[in-house]
Amino acid sequence: MSTEPLATFESSLTEIGVDLVRTTAEEFESTLAPRVDTPAVGTPLPFEGVALPDAVETDPTVADLETARTGVTAVGYGIADYGSVVVQGGPAGEEPVSLYADEHVAVVAASDVLPDMDAVFDRLAADVREGTGQAVIATGPSATADMGALVRGAHGPMDVTVVLLEDR
Amino acid sequence: MSVNDRQRKAERIRHLLDTEGDSVHENTRVFNEGRYESTADLDDYEALKDEARAIKEDAIERLPELIEQATEAIEANGGTVYVAEDADDANRYVTEVVDGRNVVKSKSMTSEEIEVNGALEADGANVWETDLAEFVLQIAEEAPSHIVAPAIHKSREEIADLFNEVFDPEERLETAEELTRFAREYLGEKILDAEVGMTGANFVTADTGTLALVTSEGNARKCVQATDTHVAVAGVEKIVPRVEDLQPFVELIGRSGTGQDITSYLSLFTPPGDSPTFGDGVGSDDGLTSGDDRALESGDDREFHLVLIDNGRMAMREDDDLRETLYCIRCSACANSCANFQHVGGHAFGGETYSGGIATGWEAGIHGQDSAAEFNDLCTGCSRCVNQCPVKIDIPWINTVVRDRINRGADGEFDFLVEGLTPDEEPGGLDIQKRLFGNFDTLARLGSAFAPLSNRIARTGTARSVMERTLGVDARRELPEFERESLVEWFTARGSRVDPEGARRRVALYPDAYTNYVRTERGKAAVRVLESLDVHVDVPAAGESGRAPFSQGMVATARANAEAVYEALSPAVAAGRDVVVIEPSDLAMFRREYDRLLPEDEYAALREGSYEVMEYVYGLLENGADTDALADGNGERVAYHGHCQQRTLDLEPYTLAVLEDCGFDVATSDVECCGMAGSFGYKSEYYELSVDVGESLAEQFTTDDTADRTVVASGTSCLEQLDALLTRRPAHPVRLLDGR
Numbered sequence: 001m002s003t004e005p006l007a008t009f010e011s012s013l014t015e016i017g018v019d020l021v022r023t024t025a026e027e028f029e030s031t032l033a034p035r036v037d038t039p040a041v042g043t044p045l046p047f048e049g050v051a052l053p054d055a056v057e058t059d060p061t062v063a064d065l066e067t068a069r070t071g072v073t074a075v076g077y078g079i080a081d082y083g084s085v086v087v088q089g090g091p092a093g094e095e096p097v098s099l100y101a102d103e104h105v106a107v108v109a110a111s112d113v114l115p116d117m118d119a120v121f122d123r124l125a126a127d128v129r130e131g132t133g134q135a136v137i138a139t140g141p142s143a144t145a146d147m148g149a150l151v152r153g154a155h156g157p158m159d160v161t162v163v164l165l166e167d168r
Numbered sequence: 169m170s171v172n173d174r175q176r177k178a179e180r181i182r183h184l185l186d187t188e189g190d191s192v193h194e195n196t197r198v199f200n201e202g203r204y205e206s207t208a209d210l211d212d213y214e215a216l217k218d219e220a221r222a223i224k225e226d227a228i229e230r231l232p233e234l235i236e237q238a239t240e241a242i243e244a245n246g247g248t249v250y251v252a253e254d255a256d257d258a259n260r261y262v263t264e265v266v267d268g269r270n271v272v273k274s275k276s277m278t279s280e281e282i283e284v285n286g287a288l289e290a291d292g293a294n295v296w297e298t299d300l301a302e303f304v305l306q307i308a309e310e311a312p313s314h315i316v317a318p319a320i321h322k323s324r325e326e327i328a329d330l331f332n333e334v335f336d337p338e339e340r341l342e343t344a345e346e347l348t349r350f351a352r353e354y355l356g357e358k359i360l361d362a363e364v365g366m367t368g369a370n371f372v373t374a375d376t377g378t379l380a381l382v383t384s385e386g387n388a389r390k391c392v393q394a395t396d397t398h399v400a401v402a403g404v405e406k407i408v409p410r411v412e413d414l415q416p417f418v419e420l421i422g423r424s425g426t427g428q429d430i431t432s433y434l435s436l437f438t439p440p441g442d443s444p445t446f447g448d449g450v451g452s453d454d455g456l457t458s459g460d461d462r463a464l465e466s467g468d469d470r471e472f473h474l475v476l477i478d479n480g481r482m483a484m485r486e487d488d489d490l491r492e493t494l495y496c497i498r499c500s501a502c503a504n505s506c507a508n509f510q511h512v513g514g515h516a517f518g519g520e521t522y523s524g525g526i527a528t529g530w531e532a533g534i535h536g537q538d539s540a541a542e543f544n545d546l547c548t549g550c551s552r553c554v555n556q557c558p559v560k561i562d563i564p565w566i567n568t569v570v571r572d573r574i575n576r577g578a579d580g581e582f583d584f585l586v587e588g589l590t591p592d593e594e595p596g597g598l599d600i601q602k603r604l605f606g607n608f609d610t611l612a613r614l615g616s617a618f619a620p621l622s623n624r625i626a627r628t629g630t631a632r633s634v635m636e637r638t639l640g641v642d643a644r645r646e647l648p649e650f651e652r653e654s655l656v657e658w659f660t661a662r663g664s665r666v667d668p669e670g671a672r673r674r675v676a677l678y679p680d681a682y683t684n685y686v687r688t689e690r691g692k693a694a695v696r697v698l699e700s701l702d703v704h705v706d707v708p709a710a711g712e713s714g715r716a717p718f719s720q721g722m723v724a725t726a727r728a729n730a731e732a733v734y735e736a737l738s739p740a741v742a743a744g745r746d747v748v749v750i751e752p753s754d755l756a757m758f759r760r761e762y763d764r765l766l767p768e769d770e771y772a773a774l775r776e777g778s779y780e781v782m783e784y785v786y787g788l789l790e791n792g793a794d795t796d797a798l799a800d801g802n803g804e805r806v807a808y809h810g811h812c813q814q815r816t817l818d819l820e821p822y823t824l825a826v827l828e829d830c831g832f833d834v835a836t837s838d839v840e841c842c843g844m845a846g847s848f849g850y851k852s853e854y855y856e857l858s859v860d861v862g863e864s865l866a867e868q869f870t871t872d873d874t875a876d877r878t879v880v881a882s883g884t885s886c887l888e889q890l891d892a893l894l895t896r897r898p899a900h901p902v903r904l905l906d907g908r
């Protein structure tokens with residue numbers, strides 16, 4: 001795929017204050033390990049040859065979710081124009097893991113970074129028709145201005161980091 | 169309206185200006201500026217709006233079919249759909265589903281509309297609002313003042329005081345961050361304890377039964393994820409045909425609303441989902457909420473109920489004028505771009521549930537005309553919202569139509585005081601104040617005929633006090649002074665100074681009622697400026713455009729005026745002459761409102777053939793006329809306020825360009841409206857709001873950079889407002905070009 005959406009993705013992420021970490025399947029674990037603040041929760045990653053560091057709890061209790069500092073999940077797509085990731089929640093718990101921890105680490109394959117909303121909605125529509133029950137287009141951390149000033153981190157994560165698997 | 173009613177209204181507005189005005193102003197300004205910036209980043213903003221509009225038009229057209237399709241899709245997924253006729257019906261259903269269990273809710277204006285919280289609580293359920301603004305209002309027992317940011321009227325200090333008083337935390341809460349953390353923790357426990365999650369829906373797709381929720385805090389996600397039972401309430405109009413149709417809305421809604429390119433979360437739920445749940449809430453009594461060692465449960469048994477609410481919407485669909493309201497995606501752009509709303513907020517500019525410009529349509533359709541009548545007059549028809557609406561609803565028109573209906577709904581006799589002054593087409597019960605302002609043409613004609621006596625009488629204390637009591641004309645406003653010789657009379661006596669044969673162009677200069685009877689000097693300047701550019705000018709005796717009655721909701725009278733104007737101008741138009749208009753609000757009638765008032769071909773002829781005077785001068789200069797024929801600005805420093813309706817028509821740049829070409833140094837204002845808005849600022853119940861809005865403009869013209877500048881403004885109202893609020897006397901920009 002052309003590198004253009006990736007460059008746009010990176011600059012969009014920078015604009016919204018989200019770090020992008022580039023890595024490969026092989027180096028994933030060693031890249032991720034120092035970035036995972038424990039306690040950490042996660043969901044199994046669907047990318048071939050990519051595994052979560054041991055410190056990440058993949059069968060969390062409610063209390064684990066509540067206290068987690070890091071939540072690692074795969075995300076279905078990245079959206080270059082907006083710096084968004086699409087969290088597709090399923091039985092493994094991507095939704096709660098990406099939502100409760102202080103920081104969401106979103107792992108996306110380079111080949112899943114799409115240029116714009118048009119392209120994403122074509123895919124999302126197809127996914128829904130094939131039975132994907134839930135997709136959240138998440139852009140940056142949760143936020144609120146309801147308390148008189150803008151605050152990063154409302155009910156959801158305060159921080160988001162995107163890990164890009166360049167060879168997937 | 170009685171004198172007491174006017175006083176009560178004025179007091180209410182004054183109270184809100186004092187208590188909530190500052191917070192509302194500060195916050196809406198951020199949203200408003202954000203929207204301009206964020207939409208400017210889009211390459212295809214107009215195309216996206218067209219696309220969104222087309223999707224909504226189609227969806228509302230096919231609504232019964234789409235409701236059926238959505239129902240089939242959701243039932244096939246294992247959910248339930250209930251179409252509720254009205255609020256009671258919806259609440260009965262939701263109460264049955266909830267059955268006294270603990271409920272956590274995300275923000276939903278539709279749930280405010282049906283007041284479901286009260287119904288659930290009466291049935292023994294605990295209901296917690298988890299959206300932080302809604303939580304603040306729940307604690308404060310207040311109503312939303314804005315459809316997107318419901319607690320926009322509260323400052324951080326007020327929220328901190330509220331929390332400290334109600335929750336008495338060990339350490340006093342102060343910063344927005346501390347308040348947010350506290351609320352997150354407090355509500356986090358409520359979410360863990362809950363068995364039912366309630367949400368609204370911004371969109372529902374008929375093809376797949378998918379809900380789209382536009383949020384930022386993450387609470388809606390939590391309400392759905394944590395609980396076994398999801399109840400979504402949504403107006404029937406929220407249905408769009410396909411998932412793909414969501415794309416333009418996703419790109420527009422955040423930008424149009426809070427000025428964000430996109431909100432943090434755009435959730436697409438196709439329930440029931442299969443995310444693990446927290447199962448049954450542990451209940452708040454057993455002390456397990458902290459250190460909760462429950463394992464997550466399978467989401468296979470999730471229950472989903474979509475409650476689609478009619479509550480007047482299907483009738484709105486049949487109503488040719490209210491139908492457009494159903495296209496509304498509740499983004500709040502019309503509120504944020506509205507000068508009156510920015511200053512007074514939704515507690516004045518709103519009905520039982522909804523607030524802002526489009527609320528008139530919603531309230532009239534859902535709660536009835538009386539609810540709309542409470543605030544409908546706060547729309548001045550300035551039209552600033554028109555280009556901001558992502559689905560291109562003609563919001564001023566909806567306000568005008570509903571105002572007309574309210575006028576017609578009132579009983580009453582012709583009032584002897586104004587009967588002679590008001591040869592209009594309106595019913596007897598029409599408010600005397602509206603009738604007076606709606607017939608400005610007649611008033612001005614008489615005022616001119618009897619000037620200067622009429623001016624002198626009108627200035628006396630007795631006359632002003634009678635006018636205030638009987639007509640609601642605020643005694644603090646200076647009244648317009650009528651000229652004895654009208655512009656038409658002056659021109660008839662003077663004649664054209666340019667030979668029609670050799671003229672560059674031939675024009676009919678439209679003598680709007682103000683220019684004709686009150687501010688004749690700008691008409692005379694326009695004649696001289698056009699003639700100095702070799703244009704042959706004629707000033708036909710065309711009457712008032714209909715703007716005055718239109719703004720009072722007197723549509724039939726406006727139509728009669730429009731027909732008369734067309735008749736007066738049509739010979740010139742037929743002869744291929746251009747129509748030049750000085751007053752932007754009248755030009756906006758020709759270009760916009762006549763679409764509603766005249767046959768299509770007549771409207772098209774006037775729309776195509778009419779120009780704002782500075783736009784016309786610009787065109788002449790672009791086509792070979794020489795600026796040397798005009799007065800030389802010679803670097804004169806000028807502060808220019810473009811008229812609201814002129815800016816909606818994107819005509820402001822012409823004035824700016826012409827003035828700069830002529831050597832003036834121009835600074836411009838960026839407020840949405842001067843606040844005078846024709847008759848609005850004269851009305852005793854709105855005088856203080858009008859001045860409050862005007863002060864924002866006056867502030868921009870009293871800065872270090874602008875305080876010494878010559879003030880010019882295109883609109884009559886703007887000139888009056890600026891004249892009242894500044895010590896410098898403002899003028900129409902065409903007078904700067906007048907060499908005389």
